[in-house]
Amino acid sequence: MILQAVEVTKVYETRGVTTHALDGVSLQMDEGEFSAIAGPSGSGKTTLLNLLGALDTPTSGNVLLDGEELTTLDSAALAGLRLHKLGFVFQSYNLIPVLSACENVEFVMDLQGVEAGERKQRAREVLERVGLSGLEDKRPPEMSGGQQQRVAVARAIASRPRLVLADEPTANLDSDTAKRLLELMAELNQVEGITFLFSTHDPLVMEAAQRVVRLRDGRVVDDGAGNHG
Amino acid sequence: MSIETRLAWRNLWRNPRRTALSVAATVFAVVLVMLSEGMGAGSHEKMIEDAVRLQSGHVAISGAGYRDHMTLDYFLPWSPELVEIADSVPSARAWAPRIISFALVSLADASRGVMVMGVDPEREPSVTTISKKVDAGHFLSAQRAPGVREIVLGERLAQDLGAQLGDEVLLYGAAYSLENAYELFTLTGIVDLPDPKIERNLALIHIEDAREFYVYDDRVTEIALLARDADHAPLLIAELEGALVPLAPDGGVFEVQGYEEMMPALVQFILLDDAGLYIMLVILVVVVGFGILNTILMAILERTRELGVVLALGLRPAALFRMVYLESMLLAAVGLGLGLAIALPALLYLNGMEFALTGDDLAATAEFVGMEPVLTFKLKPLNPLGSVLTILGVAALAALYPALKASRGRPVDALRSP
Numbered sequence: 271m272i273l274q275a276v277e278v279t280k281v282y283e284t285r286g287v288t289t290h291a292l293d294g295v296s297l298q299m300d301e302g303e304f305s306a307i308a309g310p311s312g313s314g315k316t317t318l319l320n321l322l323g324a325l326d327t328p329t330s331g332n333v334l335l336d337g338e339e340l341t342t343l344d345s346a347a348l349a350g351l352r353l354h355k356l357g358f359v360f361q362s363y364n365l366i367p368v369l370s371a372c373e374n375v376e377f378v379m380d381l382q383g384v385e386a387g388e389r390k391q392r393a394r395e396v397l398e399r400v401g402l403s404g405l406e407d408k409r410p411p412e413m414s415g416g417q418q419q420r421v422a423v424a425r426a427i428a429s430r431p432r433l434v435l436a437d438e439p440t441a442n443l444d445s446d447t448a449k450r451l452l453e454l455m456a457e458l459n460q461v462e463g464i465t466f467l468f469s470t471h472d473p474l475v476m477e478a479a480q481r482v483v484r485l486r487d488g489r490v491v492d493d494g495a496g497n498h499g
Numbered sequence: 500m501s502i503e504t505r506l507a508w509r510n511l512w513r514n515p516r517r518t519a520l521s522v523a524a525t526v527f528a529v530v531l532v533m534l535s536e537g538m539g540a541g542s543h544e545k546m547i548e549d550a551v552r553l554q555s556g557h558v559a560i561s562g563a564g565y566r567d568h569m570t571l572d573y574f575l576p577w578s579p580e581l582v583e584i585a586d587s588v589p590s591a592r593a594w595a596p597r598i599i600s601f602a603l604v605s606l607a608d609a610s611r612g613v614m615v616m617g618v619d620p621e622r623e624p625s626v627t628t629i630s631k632k633v634d635a636g637h638f639l640s641a642q643r644a645p646g647v648r649e650i651v652l653g654e655r656l657a658q659d660l661g662a663q664l665g666d667e668v669l670l671y672g673a674a675y676s677l678e679n680a681y682e683l684f685t686l687t688g689i690v691d692l693p694d695p696k697i698e699r700n701l702a703l704i705h706i707e708d709a710r711e712f713y714v715y716d717d718r719v720t721e722i723a724l725l726a727r728d729a730d731h732a733p734l735l736i737a738e739l740e741g742a743l744v745p746l747a748p749d750g751g752v753f754e755v756q757g758y759e760e761m762m763p764a765l766v767q768f769i770l771l772d773d774a775g776l777y778i779m780l781v782i783l784v785v786v787v788g789f790g791i792l793n794t795i796l797m798a799i800l801e802r803t804r805e806l807g808v809v810l811a812l813g814l815r816p817a818a819l820f821r822m823v824y825l826e827s828m829l830l831a832a833v834g835l836g837l838g839l840a841i842a843l844p845a846l847l848y849l850n851g852m853e854f855a856l857t858g859d860d861l862a863a864t865a866e867f868v869g870m871e872p873v874l875t876f877k878l879k880p881l882n883p884l885g886s887v888l889t890i891l892g893v894a895a896l897a898a899l900y901p902a903l904k905a906s907r908g909r910p911v912d913a914l915r916s917p
Contacts, residue, residue, distance in 0.1 A: 353813025
């Protein structure tokens with residue numbers, strides 16, 4: 271088991287209004303899974319993904335990544351954990367616009383302390399793997415949405431994480447591009463054994479996922495445990 | 500170059516106009532700070548040099564107590580050993596003995612109290628420029644003609660007395676022995692001095708005439724010395740104090756003073772002038788600090804989401820702090836570099852040049868402090884260093900807030916921002 275959420279709740283207080291974004295969510299995830307958290311807008315998908323990705327802390331409950339309790343870690347330790355164990359793909363790509371595709375991919379490895387030569391070589395290999403050979407020196411504003419999201423995937427996997435979390439990765443892509451991106455991630459999962467967890471309401475993603483955890487009003491209504499494998 | 504540095508540098512130029520404006524403000528401040536300091540240093544040095552070369556010298560040896568009382572009772576015993584010391588101290592450029600006292604100078608019905616300076620006409624020009632200020636007649640002759648006692652008066656004093664060249668004026672005073680001393684002197688020269696107070700007050704006579712007039716035998720009131728430059732005055736004082744010990748093993752015979760002690764008003768004026776200058780410069784540098792603060796703060800507010808992303812990817816808050824801090828310091832460094840590239844050659848070009856002050860008020864101000872009405876620049880090695888360190892220091896402070904703000908955000912909040 272790589273990831274476990276235990277009775278996680280998340281409550282927001284905004285101007286006196288209390289919102290229960292997550293209400294006692296429990297979830298387990300094994301290495302090598304290709305899974306999705308699905309649900310309508312406001313169901314708590316992104317909130318759950320943020321908690322699982324050590325970007326946010328639960329109001330109550332606990333999250334364990336690789337057996338480590340996230341609630342016991344400070345911000346620097348959480349940053350270290352994200353750096354070494356997690357990869358992120360965001361809905362709006364979120365590449366660093368002043369860095370080239372290759373430098374974006376290198377960035378996380380640089381933070382990990384990977385030596386420059388190896389970093390560059392790995393970045394080029396991963397970009398080739400996601401079909402972006404020849405675009406290494408392009409900066410994000412010079413690339414299409416699909417290309418940018420491929421760079422984001424390359425960035426997420428180049429650091430060799432235990433788990434890649436992707437928040438609605440296809441939301442800004444046309445269906446053809448989205449399909450190709452999903453095929454790429456599925457291949458990375460099958461061939462290289464990279465574990466993926468998506469949050470989505472895109473039927474294409476749900477179709478591609480081996481397991482779909484369904485959320486509604488901050489609760490798990492179907493954890494899809496029976497249909498994955 | 501590390502990715503952090505590359506990122507900081509490229510981020511700096513994402514809004515080129517804003518960065519250029521901030522750089523321009525820093526450049527402007529650096530140039531203004533350095534030129535102002537250069538002008539201040541040049542003017543003050545000129546002020547000191549003019550005052551020192553007009554009368555006092557950089558350092559004076561006198562009898563103990565002379566400066567407090569300024570009477571003939573506090574004398575310096577004249578001896579070959581003293582001459583040997585004055586000749587041999589390494590930091591001295593020149594020296595001249597003097598007998599200075601007070602007397603009444605009269606012509607017909609007019610009389611004025613004056614400071615009488617008995618000087619050595621051969622040595623005095625090596626210490627002061629007073630002999631070059633003669634604008635009518637000539638300076639005191641080195642060799643005294645039998646029966647002729649020469650006197651040189653300040654121009655305003657001569658006017659007050661209604662004295663013309665060739666007139667005989669009566670000098671009337673008290674000798675060292677307290678007997679009355681009076682003697683006729685022939686006006687041979689009139690000096691035009693920048694300081695009107697001195698010009699209205701000064702009578703110069705040959706040191707031997709002074710010795711006879713005041714019945715001063717083997718004594719002088721002081722030896723004025725010129726150091727290699729004003730900065731060497733403290734060293735010269737130390738050398739003299741050391742060298743004089745054998746002449747007065749028990750102490751208390753000699754007094755060695757620098758121009759700062761002899762002309763406290765000048766030092767006060769310079770301090771006041773410096774204070775005004777530094778207040779202006781501090782305001783300027785603080786404005787630069789706010790410029791940098793504003794530029795970087797705007798930049799990170801615009802990039803909140805991006806900063807959230809790098810935090811999410813695993814950049815530690817301390818590293819993000821360093822990155823944003825580096826961005827501010829790069830901004831300051833670009834401004835500083837360009838500012839120095841403009842200000843240093845300009846100062847090197849202006850160094851030592853003199854510009855005449857033409858406005859009546861400016862000239863009057865210069866005259867008030869006893870300096871020639873000219874503007875000079877001086878490049879002192881420590882001034883550019885001081886400017887660089889000050890601006891870097893202010894930038895380092897200004898950079899703290901944006902860097903702290905950036906590094907304290909939670910990635911999840913930053914990612915939610917538009």
